[in-house]
Amino acid sequence: MGAFIEAVDMGRISRGSYLLVESLDRLSRETVTRAFTQMTALLEKGVNVATLQDGKTFTSETFSQNFGDLMVSLSIMFRAHEESQTKGKRVGAAWANKRESARMRGHKLTAICPAWLKLDASRTAFEVIDERAEVVRRIFALTLDGVGKGRIAAMFNEEAVATFGNSAGWQSSYVQKILESEAVTGVFQPMRMVRDGGKRAREPDGEPIAGYFPPIVSREEFLAARAQRAERRIGSGKKGQTLSNLLTGIGRCGLCGSAMHFINKGLHEHYLVCSGARRKASNCGARSWRYGPVERFLLLTLREVDYRELFPSVAQSVGDNIKSLDADLLTAEDDLEQVSARVERAVSLLIERPDSSALKTRLDALELDRDRLRDKVGELTQRLAAERDRLSSVEHEQEDIREALERLAAAHGIDTPAELFLIRSRLHQLLKRTLSAVIFRPSMAAGEHGEITVEFAGASSYARRLRVFDGQKEALAAKIINGAPREEVSIRVS
Numbered sequence: 252m253g254a255f256i257e258a259v260d261m262g263r264i265s266r267g268s269y270l271l272v273e274s275l276d277r278l279s280r281e282t283v284t285r286a287f288t289q290m291t292a293l294l295e296k297g298v299n300v301a302t303l304q305d306g307k308t309f310t311s312e313t314f315s316q317n318f319g320d321l322m323v324s325l326s327i328m329f330r331a332h333e334e335s336q337t338k339g340k341r342v343g344a345a346w347a348n349k350r351e352s353a354r355m356r357g358h359k360l361t362a363i364c365p366a367w368l369k370l371d372a373s374r375t376a377f378e379v380i381d382e383r384a385e386v387v388r389r390i391f392a393l394t395l396d397g398v399g400k401g402r403i404a405a406m407f408n409e410e411a412v413a414t415f416g417n418s419a420g421w422q423s424s425y426v427q428k429i430l431e432s433e434a435v436t437g438v439f440q441p442m443r444m445v446r447d448g449g450k451r452a453r454e455p456d457g458e459p460i461a462g463y464f465p466p467i468v469s470r471e472e473f474l475a476a477r478a479q480r481a482e483r484r485i486g487s488g489k490k491g492q493t494l495s496n497l498l499t500g501i502g503r504c505g506l507c508g509s510a511m512h513f514i515n516k517g518l519h520e521h522y523l524v525c526s527g528a529r530r531k532a533s534n535c536g537a538r539s540w541r542y543g544p545v546e547r548f549l550l551l552t553l554r555e556v557d558y559r560e561l562f563p564s565v566a567q568s569v570g571d572n573i574k575s576l577d578a579d580l581l582t583a584e585d586d587l588e589q590v591s592a593r594v595e596r597a598v599s600l601l602i603e604r605p606d607s608s609a610l611k612t613r614l615d616a617l618e619l620d621r622d623r624l625r626d627k628v629g630e631l632t633q634r635l636a637a638e639r640d641r642l643s644s645v646e647h648e649q650e651d652i653r654e655a656l657e658r659l660a661a662a663h664g665i666d667t668p669a670e671l672f673l674i675r676s677r678l679h680q681l682l683k684r685t686l687s688a689v690i691f692r693p694s695m696a697a698g699e700h701g702e703i704t705v706e707f708a709g710a711s712s713y714a715r716r717l718r719v720f721d722g723q724k725e726a727l728a729a730k731i732i733n734g735a736p737r738e739e740v741s742i743r744v745s
Contacts, residue, residue, distance in 0.1 A: 256289070259296055266297025273304055365434045366415035368464060377464055383415060384467040390429055391468050394476045397676035400426040430480065436470045439463035458593075474581035479680070495521065497546060497679050498689055504528070505692030505704070506535035513542065523691065538693050538701065544723040545703070547744040549689070552715060552728040555707060556685050573635065580631040587624040593617050636709040684708065694718075704731075717742075 258264045270293065293300065294311040301308045362370045367383035370376075386407075393403050404421040414421060433440065443456035495513060496502075502511035502523060509527030516522065521542035527533030550556075597614040604610060690704040698721055705715040714731040725743050729736040 256293070259293065259298055264298065267299070268297075269299045269301050269308075271301050271303060273302070364464065365432065367467060379465050379467060382413075386412060386415075387429055387435060387467055390426055391435075391472050391476050393673075394430060394479055395472070395680075396673055397479070397680040398673065399423075400430065400480075402672070430476055433459065433473065434464050435466070435468040436473050437462050437464045437466035470585075471578040471582060474585050475578065478581055496523075496542070497675065497682055498523070499679065501683060501686055502689050502691065504533075504535060504537050505690040505702075506537050507533035509533060509535075511540075511689075511691060514539070519543065525691075537691070540691060540701070540719075541723050544719075544744050548703070548717055548719065548726050548728075548742060549705070551742055551744070552717060552726075553685075553705065555715075556681060576631060576635045580628065580635055583624060583627045583631055587621065587628055590617060590621045590624055594621055 255264070255270070290300065290309075294309060297311070299308060299310045362374070364370065364377050367380050367387050368377040369380060371378050390403055393406075394400075398406075401423040403426050404423045407421040412421065415425075418425070429435070439460045441456045441460070442453045444451050445454050495515065498511065499513070503509070504511060504525035504527060507525065507527045509525050509532070511523045512526045512529060514522045514524055522539045523542050523545060524539040525533070525535055525537040528535050528537050594614065594617045597610060597617055601607065601610045601614060685708060686705055687708045688704075688706045690706070691701060692704070693701045700719045700721050700723055703717040703719060705717075707713055707715075712733050716729050716731050716736065718727040718729075720726065724745070725741065727739050728742050729739040731737070
């Protein structure tokens with residue numbers, strides 16, 4: 252009908268044409284006023300309407316002159332609108348009952364499910380397609396290792412991993428869709444179609460249903476991967492085949508505060524430069540730093556970074572307490588976000604129905620939940636900060652650390668770029684979790700190139716400082732505790 256009206260408006264259907272309908276109630280399910288306006292607009296544009304059921308023909312001349320036909324058309328339009336509303340209410344009530352049955356008794360609303368599941372023969376439960384579920388779990392594991400969606404898609408295409416449909420290869424957009432789908436944790440969000448500016452769009456219909464699908468990824472992993480992706484959006488950039496710059500997102504100019512950019516001038520000619528000075532956006536005039544020596548100085552100096560995390564076989568239980576607190580905090584923050592959204596929805600409903608005692612009771616309960624979760628988030632945040640602050644000043648077992656560093660050095664000699672990329676991605680994420688900033692300042696002192704200050708997450712009174720000499724092959728490393736240097740050690744790199 253919409254296409255026909257558009258054709259009339261565009262002049263593709265000429266005046267004097269006839270629109271044949273079974274009955275006037277087939278013209279529209281809109282309100283009587285809108286349906287009547289639509290019909291009169293067609294008649295005024297010279298289109299005659301003929302109803303086959305009763306053999307009537309409506310034209311602009313007869314319609315305005317025959318009061319009986321006018322009353323008949325209005326009554327038919329009213330009946331069509333009323334039937335449409337009744338049907339809509341019945342369908343809505345039926346789906347509401349289905350959703351409640353799904354929530355309370357696990358009944359399945361439809362056979363539609365994620366690509367890694369299928370409806371079983373009894374049509375009462377979903378089964379996991381194991382090979383596809385393993386692909387999904389690998390996507391989350393790679394994301395937690397710091398690998399981006401584009402790189403994951405490329406890796407799967409290189410390995411000829413089978414797609415979940417008819418696509419010729421993996422796309423980064425589909426990897427992102429999987430990472431954003433709470434269905435991996437077993438949650439189902441019912442949806443409904445609505446009109447948005449004349450177009451049909453999907454919107455949530457009721458609360459999400461937990462446990463509707465078989466979970467294949469833990470909620471903690473899902474939330475950690477989401478947090479990882481959000482973090483990657485800040486200071487992200489091209490990583491290259493082996494993730495060239497480990498300081499992406501944490502390297503800063505100490506003079507103007509701009510990010511330090513990685514510049515590749517060819518084989519072994521890699522530099523860090525102030526992005527503000529490079530773009531002429533600041534007058535700091537900061538000098539460039541050779542990237543290779545900077546990376547080696549930092550990796551050899553930072554005893555607070557537990558490199559054993561890169562190789563789980565070196566130490567199985569490193570940072571378990573922090574990892575557990577991190578997972579608990581992510582879960583609590585997500586619970587708080589969801590409860591806060593429910594509070595907002597309850598307030599909106601209460602504005603429309605201010606006398607509803609059930610809504611008031613529901614709102615009181617939700618506000619208590621929200622306050623409890625706020626307290627929990629605050630407590631976990633403090634415990635996590637205290638744990639990180641404690642660990643940042645603890646020297647790790649040197650034998651294990653030395654073994655991990657030796658394995659890291661050996662990894663740079665391997666011939667597989669994909670394997671090296673994964674190791675450096677883990678190292679990059681480890682540095683971003685441990686360090687809050689790596690700050691570069693040029694030096695005016697004779698014989699010195701500059702100073703690198705390393706600040707740690709959750710440890711405001713503790714830092715590391717590197718005084719780098721001309722030639723950038725030697726440096727003097729020291730702890731900085733409450734602003735005072737301690738235990739200065741000389742380091743030399745090739």
